[in-house]
Structure formats: structure tokens, C-alpha cells
Amino acid sequence: MTTLTITRPDDWHLHLRDGDMLTGILPETARDFGRAIIMPNLVPPVVRTTDAIAYRDRIMTALPDGSTFEPLMTLYLTEDTDPADVAAAHASGLIKAVKLYPAGATTNSASGVSDFDKVRPVLEKMAEIGLPLCFHGEVTDADIDIFDREAVFLDRVMDPIRRANPDLKVTLEHVTTKDGVDYVNAAENMGATITTHHLIITRNDILVGGIRPHYYCLPVAKRALHRDALVAAATSGNAKFFLGTDSAPHIDPLKESGCGCAGCFTATNTMSCLAHVFENEGKLENLERFASLNGPAHYGLASNADKITLRKSETPVEFPAKIETGAGPVTVFDPGFPLHWHVAE
Numbered sequence: 001m002t003t004l005t006i007t008r009p010d011d012w013h014l015h016l017r018d019g020d021m022l023t024g025i026l027p028e029t030a031r032d033f034g035r036a037i038i039m040p041n042l043v044p045p046v047v048r049t050t051d052a053i054a055y056r057d058r059i060m061t062a063l064p065d066g067s068t069f070e071p072l073m074t075l076y077l078t079e080d081t082d083p084a085d086v087a088a089a090h091a092s093g094l095i096k097a098v099k100l101y102p103a104g105a106t107t108n109s110a111s112g113v114s115d116f117d118k119v120r121p122v123l124e125k126m127a128e129i130g131l132p133l134c135f136h137g138e139v140t141d142a143d144i145d146i147f148d149r150e151a152v153f154l155d156r157v158m159d160p161i162r163r164a165n166p167d168l169k170v171t172l173e174h175v176t177t178k179d180g181v182d183y184v185n186a187a188e189n190m191g192a193t194i195t196t197h198h199l200i201i202t203r204n205d206i207l208v209g210g211i212r213p214h215y216y217c218l219p220v221a222k223r224a225l226h227r228d229a230l231v232a233a234a235t236s237g238n239a240k241f242f243l244g245t246d247s248a249p250h251i252d253p254l255k256e257s258g259c260g261c262a263g264c265f266t267a268t269n270t271m272s273c274l275a276h277v278f279e280n281e282g283k284l285e286n287l288e289r290f291a292s293l294n295g296p297a298h299y300g301l302a303s304n305a306d307k308i309t310l311r312k313s314e315t316p317v318e319f320p321a322k323i324e325t326g327a328g329p330v331t332v333f334d335p336g337f338p339l340h341w342h343v344a345e
């Protein structure tokens with residue numbers, strides 16, 4: 001097979017940042033994707049309806065002329081979030097999800113939740129109105145090894161919240177472990193996003209032969225058995241699993257540093273990388289489910305009306321090594337193998 005036409009994909013987990021970075025990287029997502037769930041972890045975070053409206057306006061202004069890309073906004077859950085504000089933002093159609101970060105879990109998550117009892121009224125309201133909650137699924141306790149933080153989160157945080165709110169629709173974001181895949185498979189009312197890079201790299205790619213900061217992200221990539229469980233889940237066509245790239249740009253000086261930031265920037269070549277992974281598994285026919293159909297179904301939205309066509313070429317496709325933005329250069333994810341598929345139209 002050398003041509004594949006699928007429903008236009010969406011990205012159910014995306015960081016667009018703000019200002020010159022937003023303007024510089026937004027075209028990379030808008031080129032291939034119809035919509036994206038926009039993460040609210042700006043400084044300060046997108047907490048209230050008014051913040052989300054203002055951020056949406058800045059995104060729309062930064063879009064290339066003629067683009068039909070649609071940002072799907074989210075609110076950042078804090079211990080002070082007002083259930084009535086969340087309900088109003090949902091009723092107006094502005095927001096499609098609320099994001100829960102455990103305090104300190106990742107980039108700009110200092111305002112996240114420490115005391116989960118304090119957010120109980122919001123979660124009850126969300127269950128009532130059918131608004132999904134997206135989890136950054138890692139505990140932040142200093143005594144928990146970084147490679148175990150997702151599995152411990154499922155046990156200590158996710159399970160009690162889900163048991164207390166069985167009607168709450170939940171998305172486990174960027175699942176990175178077999179434990180996470182197994183949990184989601186067994187759970188009602190629950191889906192999970194999988195990133196492009198977690199389908200490709202393992203922790204060896206970060207650490208063997210020297211530290212490679214552009215492969216450092218959170219949750220951190222795990223050992224191969226977990227990566228393989230993610231590949232099996234993504235390529236299976238199972239409706240619970242769908243694409244959320246977590247494409248997260250930082251300028252190179254902030255990555256290539258004594259204390260580098262977490263995030264892989266995959267917006268530019270995600271569809272090429274995914275086609276490679278799915279073809280390798282003999283599952284190209286399930287790429288459309290993963291990238292274009294399962295996500296909208298989870299969020300109760302229609303899939304996109306238009307299509308894209310991927311083509312496979314004999315010679316590898318060249319992608320830019322970096323995207324030059326007004327904020328500085330951003331290195332594009334290197335999958336470590338040549339890419340032959342590209343979005344032709």
C-alpha cells in the first residue's frame with residue numbers, strides 16, 4: 001500500500017503556548033489536524049471562562065490565513081475552581097474538557113491540585129453535565145520513583161476519584177505504561193490518549209550513549225515492554241485509545257541545559273511517524289480509528305467531514321530539524337528512523 005486516505009485527524013492533547021511561540025508553532029498543527037484539545041498550562045494558567053475566551057482569541061489570531069483549524073478549549077482545575085463557572089463555560093460550547101494536574105507534576109503545574117477533596121464539588125458538577133476530566137496521571141510524591149509515578153497514580157488517585165464519581169467521564173492523558181493500558185481497558189466511562197513519541201522511544205533513547213534532552217518528556221518514556229503495550233493498544237483500533245500528541249515546544253536553550261525542560265515537539269511529523277508505526281505492525285487500516293475517529297467519539301463530537309491522503313515514497317521524506325519561531329528555535333522530534341509516509345493533500 002502506498003496511498004492511504006483517512007478522515008482528517010484531530011489532536012486530543014496539544015500545547016500551543018502563547019505569544020511568539022504560539023505564532024511560530026501553530027501552523028505545524030493546523031496543516032494536518034482539524035481540531036485539537038488545547039492544554040491550559042500557561043503562566044498564569046487558563047482557569048476561568050474569561051481566560052479561555054481570551055486564549056482562544058489569541059489562537060485564532062495566530063492561525064494562518066484560510067486555516068479552518070479549530071481549537072477546543074479546556075480549563076485548568078485548581079482548588080478554587082468554581083463549579084458554576086465550569087458549567088457555564090461548557091453550556092456555551094467554549095470548553096470541551098477540564099484538565100487536572102497534580103501540583104508540580106509537569107511544566108507550569110504549580111497551580112494544580114494537592115487536596116483532591118477540595119475539587120469534589122467541581123467533579124460532581126462535571127459528572128452531572130457530562131464534561132470529561134483529563135488527568136495528567138502521575139503522583140508527585142518525592143518518595144515515588146519517577147518511572148513508577150503513573151502506576152502509583154492509578155492506584156492512589158485515579159481509582160478513588162472514579163469510585164466516588166462513577167458517572168464522570170475520564171481521559172487518562174498520555175498513558176505510558178502497560179499498567180495504564182490495562183487499567184483503561186478494564187474501566188467504564190474512560191479513554192486514554194497516547195502520544196506519538198511514546199509509541200516510538202523507550203527510556204534507553206533518553207539515556208544510552210549520552211543524555212538526549214529532546215527525548216525527555218513527562219511522563220518520562222518507560223522500558224520497551226510498556227512502549228510495546230502502547231503500540232498494541234493504539235494499533236488495535238480499540239475505541240478507548242486515541243491520539244493526543246502532547247506536542248510540547250520549548251526553545252532549544254531550555255532543552256539543552258543543565259536542567260532541561262520536559263516535552264517533545266512532534267506536531268510537524270506526527271502523521272508520518274504514526275503511519276510508520278502502524279505499517280510496521282501491519283495495522284495501517286486502524287490508523288484512521290486512532291487518529292481521526294476514536295477521539296471525537298470519546299468527546300461526543302462528530303468526526304471531521306474532510307479527508308487527508310498520506311503517500312509513501314521510495315526516498316525518505318525530509319522534515320526540518322528545527323522550527324524557527326520568534327521565541328527561538330524548536331527542535332522537531334527525530335524518530336530515529338527514516339520516514340517514508342507524508343501527508344500529500
Ligand SMILES: [Zn+2]
Binds near residue numbers: 015039
Ligand atoms: Zn501535556
